[in-house]
Amino acid sequence: MGGVNSPSRSFKKMGLMAPLFISEARDAYLWDANGRQYIDYLAAFGPIILGHAHPKVTEAISFAAAKGPLYGAPHLAEATLGAMLQEAVPALDKVRFVNSGTEAVMTTVRLARAFTKRTKILKFAGCYHGHFDLALIEAGSGPATLGLASSAGLSEQLLAEVITIPFNDEQALEQVFRAEGEQLAAALIEPMVGNFGIVEPKSGFLAKLNKLAHQYGALVIYDEVISAFRFHYGAAQDLYQVQPDLTALGKIIGGGLPIGAYGGRADIMSLIAPEGPVYQAGTMAGNPLSMAAGIACLEELKQQRDKGYQQMANFATVLKTTLEEAADQKQLPLVVNQLKGAFSVHFTSGEVTNYAEAMQADDQLFNQFFKLLLKEGIYTAPSKYEAWFVSLAHTEEDIAKTALAIRKVLAQMSS
Ligand code: PLP
Secondary structure, eight states: OTTOSSGGGOOGGGTOSSOOOEEEEEBTEEEETTOOEEEEOSGGGTTOSSOBTOHHHHHHHHHHHHTOSOOSSOOHHHHHHHHHHHHHOTTOSEEEEESSHHHHHHHHHHHHHHHHTOOEEEEETTOOOOSSGGGGBSOOHHHHHTTOSBOTTOOHHHHHHEEEEOTTOHHHHHHHHHHHGGGEEEEEEOSSBOSSSOBOOOTTHHHHHHHHHHHTTOEEEEEOTTTTTTSSSSOHHHHTTOOOSEEEEEGGGGTTSSOEEEEEOHHHHTTBTTTSSBOOOOTTTTOHHHHHHHHHHHHHHHHTHHHHHHHHHHHHHHHHHHHHHHHHHHTOOOEEEEETTEEEEEOOSSOOSSHHHHHHSOHHHHHHHHHHHHHTTEEOOSSTTOOEEOOTTOOHHHHHHHHHHHHHHHHHOOO
């Protein structure tokens, strides 16, 4: 199974069979089993926005562990974290915790189908929504890196229930609603894509999606598992001033521990059991450790919200500029898509606004780039579709060292 418990951790597609084994992580650094230190921009695929082993998060987890890691009954920290999410994401009339982003998105789909009494789901090519069956059709970063257009093991019937169109394509949106609008239960989308690079919606695209969906009686589900709390203290839906009917969350809200959450309109959420007939459950859901880590993480983010998010954005801009200048000098085709403290690196000469354009990026150049950076002690995701995440733990010195490494690496690369 490739030595990994999640395929996106594998280095196989990078031409290296074995991934690095990590023995410790602190601040912005990882140490491998040989004691070699790396500056980390993976952030564990998103959650680690404060940096690794942040003292406040670690303390909160220890404190919660000492009071018992699991009760199988409600407890106050669930309500506290729930209220923090509701305060930061106004579309969450009601919210429930689960254990992963996959579970969160999966449940919003079930809920949308129950509410609308329809089955078809519209999704957008390359957006990744976790590994439940329906989400694995044209599913972006992980499966794409491994060369799976989708997964084996999906039923034929399922393929007929999912319609996939390109992100940012208003014409396709209009066509699909004209043809299938009355059968659609929901449109499921990453409002700001993090899974075929960092790709923002074109102006008006999300508003159009909302308008068409509601005109045809379908719901809009935003998967904000990556985007919530990544760019500001809240969700991407505020940045673009649109409100979905349902939102799925994960990653950062758990401070590095397993978590997912979903929520939205009260009339839809009240269908969830035991209030309503839609079943969703979890032995570990809302467990005290994940709640404690999530509360500590969000408290810290909230405290640092003005300065902290700006600092991450400034650091990302330094790295983007360095990448562009160094690629220019070497005459390598390079596009860096940046949103505040996150960016993605595409070895292509065209713009990257959808999955097809992201796929055009050169694999061989990306693989060289990844391997050479690793040699220089810079840890990034082993996939041309994944983002770099700057964290609050990165220092000016880390950024300067990374910029040096980037210059060195790009100078060594050959097309
Ligand atoms: N949705 C998005 C946008 C994601 O990026 C991911 C994971 O990368 C998921 C859902 C699935 O989350 P998890 O891996 O916690 O199941």
